[in-house]
Amino acid sequence: MKTYTVSIQETSNNTIIKFELNAFITNHQSFEFNNIDEAKNSPLAQQLFYLPFVKKVYISSNFVAIERYNIVEWKDVQEEVAQQIEDYLNNNGIVITEAESVKKVPVTLYAESTPNPSVLKFVANKKLVTATYEFNSIEEAKLSPLATELFHFPFVKSVFIEDNYLSVSKYDIAEWDTVTMEVREHIRNFIAQGKDIVDPQAQQILKKTSEELDKTFEAYDDISKEIINILEEYVKPAVASDGGNIMFQSYDPNDKSVKVVLQGACSGCPSSTFTLKNGIENMLKEMLKGKVETVEAING
Incomplete structure (x- = not known):
């Protein structure tokens, strides 16, 4: 079972705060709700609208953003809101009802050459991960089910995953001309099945959460x-x-x-x-x- 953790991210608009999750909470879709009536298909958004200072709720792949009325300052309430979202999700709370989430977007994936002849870039039409990951062996890849599967191809040397793409590096025993289609279809099918690209706890384990990165930067x-x-x-x-x-x-x-x-x-x-x-x-x-x-x- 996934354990969700929430990190608080400021935005350029001081009335809006992003509550970033360590895992995806929608089927790569985004929703905007202006009031509790509009949010009838989102139990999470409806719960947030019970907070008197909530003006708008935005829900996307891996975050919830909230716009507030000026009756409070975010610094006074953001920790409580983050905890409320975290508790709700960890108690199996529904984010978007099935009626809204069934609008499935077909997965497309295309291969792109790179300046490095050993590496091919596979670009998806949806966000895959919320941090950057590089795996240089099947042992390193234990936190990524997709990378682990790719290492079963004997020619795969390393796998780099960021945002909506993977860069796969190969050994010289194979030419991209002969294996690109097979690798592309394997990745596309994996994504289409809705499997986790990386373990939901990978960011915590590898210290790649926003808080950890901010702490490292400040040092x-x-x-x-x-x-x-x-x-x-x-x-x-x-x-x-x-x-x-x-x-x-x-x-x-x-x-x-x-x-x-x-x-x-x-x-x-x-x-x-x-x-x-x-x-x-x-x-x-x-x-x-x-x-x-x-x-x-x-x-x-």
Whole structure:
């Protein structure tokens, strides 16, 4: 049985708070309710409307967002609301009634080449995970039923999962031309059956919850935080489109060096070192003048 945990996320609108879940609560659908009558097909939303300060309720794949009236401040009530949502879900409370949730969206999955010839990106038409995961062996993949199944293909070397896609890396014993269709259909069928892509507790076990990530970020020095923010804003979107990820590892103020970990299609990619030296390193040197001299890439 799933155990739900809720983390509180502020938004750019101070009247709206997101209560993020560690697992999906809808069939990849989104709902918006403006009052208790509109929420007749959502017992969870109806319960939330009994709180006098609730103005609107939004329910999506892995979060509930609530807009409040100005009669309270979120800081005074958000912990209680988070606990109420958590308790409701863990007591098998219904989020959306079957009548609303039966509108099934067919699963589509397409394969996309990446700059790394060993890696293919498989993109779905729905969100698959709420965090980033990389597995380099079947033993590491025990928290992901889908990755575990993929490792039963003898040519699969590693599996990277983020948002709505997987990047699968292969050994040279097979060519993508001959195995792409088989891998694609296996992934598509797995998703279509509604199975868990990763264990619902994976974020807690791997310390990937929003609170853990925020805690890790706050522990860094100011320059490290600046580097992370630059990577998040300028680098990650570009490498994600190629099926990869770059993760900050460390900053040494003595020799002004930065270490980053390459994941997914970036890991072991022939062009990654070139890209780092001529792109990311120059960007950090320009944006953080005098603070960064070199960037070192480590394959994940």
